[in-house]
Amino acid sequence: DEVFTGDERWRGLPVPAGDRFAWEPESTYIRRAPYFDGMPKTPEPIADIRAGRVLCLLGDSITTDHISPAGSIRKTSPAGQYLVAHAVQPVDFNSYGSRRGNHEVMVRGTFANVRLKNLLAPGTEGPVTVHLPDGEQMTIYDASVKYLREGVPLIVIAGQEYGSGSSRDWAAKGPRLLGVRAVIAQSYERIHRSNLVGMGILPLQFLANDTPASLGLSGKESFDIVGLADVLAEGFPRGKDVEVKATRPDGSGVRFKANVRIDTPQELQYYRHGGILEYVLRQLRDAGR
Template identity: 50%
Template sequence: MVYIIWLDVVVVAVLSGNRNYEGRVHPLTRANYLASPPLVVAYALAGTVDIDFENEPIGIGKDGKEVYFKDVWPTNEEIEQVIKSNVLPKMFVDTYGSITEGNDAWNNLVVPKETLYPWDPKSTYIHKPAYLENITMTPPGPPSVKDAYCLLSLGDSITTDHISPSGVIKPGTPAAKYLLERGVKPENFTTYGSRRANDEIVVRGAFANIRIVNKLLEGEVGPKTVHVPTGEKHYVFDAAMKYKSEGHDMVILAGDEYGAGSSRDSAAKGPLLLGVKAVIAKGFERIHRSNLVGMGIIPLRFKAGEDADSLNLSGHECFTIDLPRKITEIRPGQDVTVTTQNGKSFTCTLCINTQVCHI
């Protein structure tokens, strides 16, 4: 019999890239630190990030003596010598001298003659997105948001990787079920990132990050939420589809820095495909706010000193947003009134920061 003792340990990763999101290096990593490649090796040798490199050894040498960081860190002269002997002008001349000629794999690609992309309905990687269907040259105008349920209630620093993760597609998730139904074997699920050109994966991957914290779950961590009318717990995608089938609008409550991290347009496309009409947050990352506007999702910012907690919003309310009905009446930064079904009312700032163009 094997006994497993669960310790309150935070598993971390040290990496030299910039993909330092929760769960990206491994699903169980809760923190990630960026470092130079030599530092990554040093931390790997030490086996912990809880170390004082100046006073603690990073390991034991073959002679049984303690090895310190200063013993393995290269000098500037050593680094310069490696560069001079390995980074040679001929490398650049050879590469850029024939760069316009391509290579056999690229040159042998078959280029279709159609002027429009020939969508393959069987492809699980590239799919014609739903928001391109029935698109018109005339803007539809401001959306109506009436008695909308809260799909998720989130805190501060929700990143684009929380909203649209790039990690592995785990068995049992909505995205995995979609792929299984189309004959894709689990070993070929790959990642949300590799299938981001398929809107069916984007919508099923929205808020599918395994480390996302949704206040509606009361402490449980993961990509699920509560269907407010029934109290049932579902994956976010399944809950959103249930709301849509019932004819309900949806909003998201969030804290400060909503949409932080790398710019990712799928982080706006996913919520749109779920049916989210508005995000009411304490603050937005600049580019993500713009992406929300571009996809027709209303970004609303709580007034200074206010947020969902201070307004006693549990996330179980229904929200109605009093937007102008004519697009010509939309003004950058104007005040918008939000009311709930129990009579609570508060004012937000409409985070459309440029003048509306009228076609």
């Protein structure tokens, strides 16, 4: 019975008063995440994705460690620069895994694996992309910030086995905070696909005979994903397709179908709410009425 009481020294530790966690604004380990900022009381209607841009054009076997590495933080990386700006010395950076309670570090570390090859920026390795349509090369994080200011939804295009490897929640949380609205891949690792839905990211799958290469996708196109509202309005969307329109810089384009990989009725509920976190919060609110 005394196990949770502790000794005199434990009971003498200073603790914040109140029923809610007292966030420390200067902490570089635990910060209040923005998932619920601006969340409406009721889910917003499902809308098509219009004029989306590709943040990453990736190949096969992209692992969760490519998406959200758990290793050391480089001083020159966006996450390292953030920590330096908050008076953290490089020797004290620790790892991405140890700072997973700080979304500012983790979003800057998304797609920051030094072995990542983004085909939008050929000849490079690491968290590099190009901002479109101007073609300026920059870090993936900096590009996402610029797109966010411009109100541009983001897309990731990938090959087979996207999200393979160990299950990491930040491999879905990070892309969401970058502004990724959809992933179009040839195939998914099962748990990662479900995690994407749980964070409100739409997983789409190329049809059997389609690949980014066969469709002639360079990643520099502007993408419209249309018919999503109609498909979801019909109920459980498993096995149903939406149309993707990719418009090239010269005005030409390609249209193709992609399969909606929301695979269970419960996942559909999560997606309608914008993600599992919003769904659970609204359920708790309604249960307390």
